[in-house]
Amino acid sequence: xxxxxxxxxxxxxxxxxxxxxxxxxxxxxxxxxxxxxxxxxxxxxxxxxxxxxxxxxxxxxxxxxxxxxxxxxxxxxxxxxxxxxxxxxx
Amino acid sequence: xxxxxxxxxxxxxxxxxxxxxxxxxxxxxxxxxxxxxxxxxxxxxxxxxxxxxxxxxxxxxxxxxxxxxxxxxxxxxxxxxxxxxxxxxxxxxxxxxxxxxxxxxxxxxxxxxxxxxxxxxxxxxxxxxxxxxxxxxxxxxxxxxxxxxxxxxxxxxxxxxxxxxxxxxxxxxxxxxxxxxxxxxxxxxxxxxxxxxxxxxxxxxxxxxxxxxxxxxxxxxxxxxxxxxxxxxxxxxxxxxxxxxxxxxxxxxxxxxxxxxxxxxxxxxxxxxxxxxxxxxxxxxxxxxxxxxxxxxxxxxxxxxxxxxxxxxxxxxxxxxxxxxxxxxxxxxxxxxxxxxxxxxxxxxxxxxxxxxxxxxxxxxxxxxxxxxxxxxxxxxxxxxxxxxxxxxxxxxxxxxxxxxxxxxxxxxxxxxxxxxxxxxxxxxxxxxxxxxxxxxxxxxxxxxxxxxxxxxxx
Numbered sequence: 001x002x003x004x005x006x007x008x009x010x011x012x013x014x015x016x017x018x019x020x021x022x023x024x025x026x027x028x029x030x031x032x033x034x035x036x037x038x039x040x041x042x043x044x045x046x047x048x049x050x051x052x053x054x055x056x057x058x059x060x061x062x063x064x065x066x067x068x069x070x071x072x073x074x075x076x077x078x079x080x081x082x083x084x085x086x087x088x089x090x
Numbered sequence: 091x092x093x094x095x096x097x098x099x100x101x102x103x104x105x106x107x108x109x110x111x112x113x114x115x116x117x118x119x120x121x122x123x124x125x126x127x128x129x130x131x132x133x134x135x136x137x138x139x140x141x142x143x144x145x146x147x148x149x150x151x152x153x154x155x156x157x158x159x160x161x162x163x164x165x166x167x168x169x170x171x172x173x174x175x176x177x178x179x180x181x182x183x184x185x186x187x188x189x190x191x192x193x194x195x196x197x198x199x200x201x202x203x204x205x206x207x208x209x210x211x212x213x214x215x216x217x218x219x220x221x222x223x224x225x226x227x228x229x230x231x232x233x234x235x236x237x238x239x240x241x242x243x244x245x246x247x248x249x250x251x252x253x254x255x256x257x258x259x260x261x262x263x264x265x266x267x268x269x270x271x272x273x274x275x276x277x278x279x280x281x282x283x284x285x286x287x288x289x290x291x292x293x294x295x296x297x298x299x300x301x302x303x304x305x306x307x308x309x310x311x312x313x314x315x316x317x318x319x320x321x322x323x324x325x326x327x328x329x330x331x332x333x334x335x336x337x338x339x340x341x342x343x344x345x346x347x348x349x350x351x352x353x354x355x356x357x358x359x360x361x362x363x364x365x366x367x368x369x370x371x372x373x374x375x376x377x378x379x380x381x382x383x384x385x386x387x388x389x390x391x392x393x394x395x396x397x398x399x400x401x402x403x404x405x406x407x408x409x410x411x412x413x414x415x416x417x418x419x420x421x422x423x424x425x426x427x428x429x430x431x432x433x434x435x436x437x438x439x440x441x442x443x444x445x446x447x448x449x450x451x452x453x454x455x456x457x458x459x460x461x462x463x464x465x466x467x468x469x470x471x472x473x474x475x476x477x478x479x480x481x482x483x484x485x486x487x488x489x490x491x492x493x494x495x496x497x498x499x500x501x502x503x504x505x506x507x508x509x510x511x512x513x514x515x516x517x518x519x520x521x522x523x524x525x526x527x528x529x530x531x532x533x534x535x536x537x538x539x540x541x542x543x544x545x546x547x548x549x
Contacts, residue, residue, distance in 0.1 A: 014330045029440070032339070037178050040313045043186045044133060070151065077125070083441050
């Protein structure tokens with residue numbers, strides 16, 4: 001994949017982000033943070049690739065990254081769900 | 091490889107749909123589930139295509155991570171949510187930095203080491219490490235391991251500027267020179283770690299909503315730049331979404347305080363001796379007890395509750411809901427006024443009140459609620475201070491001048507519950523307490539509300 005393609009994807013994603021996130025009401029700002037935080041745990045994909053890319057140091061750093069990113073994903077999605085199920089109407 | 095990229099596109103679509111469903115509390119829970127399915131797809135696709143070297147090793151890592159993450163998620167109290175989000179941000183940033191570092195060790199000295207690749211690695215490692223240490227300091231402050239007051243020392247700004255310039259120089263040199271000393275790479279990591287600490291320490295408790303939002307944004311930026319390192323769309327798109335989200339929240343929080351981001355980061359507002367300007371007037375105020383408050387409320391038609399960080403500290407969310415329900419049973423209209431920076435993170439009060447089963451329709455934000463104070467009989471302020479200080483409207487010398495506030499003083503009666511007369515975070519007295527229509531009720535918010543509930547029942 002070349003530079004321009006990947007930059008296009010990045011810039012378009014930022015615009016989409018701004019569009020959809022401005023529509024989140026203030027009452028859901030905490031779940032938005034913890035939920036988007038869980039999404040930043042996507043680093044786990046990078047971490048899995050890193051364990052494979054060769055050097056031994058890379059493997060170990062990748063493993064620690066897997067642990068960190070899993071904490072982020074699992075914890076983030078679970079706590080967001082816990083919060084969201086509390087939001088009730090009358 | 092083609093299929094993996096397809097799976098990543100699918101994951102990205104699910105993340106976007108998931109966030110989109112956060113636009114209403116009705117669909118939000120489904121949205122979160124959709125995002126998590128996206129994540130699962132991305133993980134499985136990666137495992138399958140990259141014919142992972144040591145599957146067992148990764149499985150062990152995931153089990154350890156899941157146990158830690160789940161334990162946090164299940165056991166945390168809703169009042170502790172800000173520090174929870176802070177520490178998760180840190181892990182996210184840390185993971186991105188580690189991945190980028192692993193890539194650097196692998197390509198170092200090989201023909202794959204291009205200037206672009208090294209540059210993006212440096213950015214990932216820098217932002218990720220700064221997020222990691224900054225988030226841990228924020229966690230420590232919120233949890234009370236470190237003082238919530240701004241911690242400053244002479245020459246702090248100069249030190250930060252020096253560190254920032256050094257890391258910029260080192261980073262540029264490592265990127266351009268092709269075969270740098272490994273020590274220079276370590277130097278970037280160490281300085282990033284120190285900067286995370288020295289930039290977060292001087293920030294006071296009440297400015298935490300800005301810092302947590304900003305760190306949230308950084309964790310996204312770190313993931314996106316790691317995406318550039320690995321040329322991986324999944325990381326780039328998700329990182330961009332999270333980065334945008336954090337930036338939007340940071341902006342909302344800064345507006346909520348009428349301060350620039352630079353002022354929050356470098357201003358160290360909250361130092362007692364710094365901002366009060368020597369003219370601390372003694373305010374003469376009326377104080378009363380809950381039985382009198384109950385009588386005033388009995389005569390009211392409309393009551394507005396204004397929760398602040400004090401409510402969270404006292405864990406008084408259930409007690410306040412009981413009082414509100416009692417008032418409603420007595421035929422009164424009850425609303426909650428939520429200031430954007432009430433509490434320690436965006437939406438902090440909303441989550442607390444949701445935990446106590448307060449219906450979200452009753453929670454009104456600043457623009458919705460301010461006109462409501464005009465014909466409000468009783469406004470009751472619980473552990474909030476600066477967000478209801480009328481000085482923000484007229485006193486140009488006040489550190490909070492220009493900050494949008496809740497117009498509680500326009501209500502017929504204002505009941506203010508505080509533990510003591512000590513000033514709020516900005517170190518300034520609140521003239522509201524001395525107004526003719528203000529009545530102070532001292533004590534812990536939870537005890538005060540429990541007493542008030544009893545008194546209301548006994549009427």
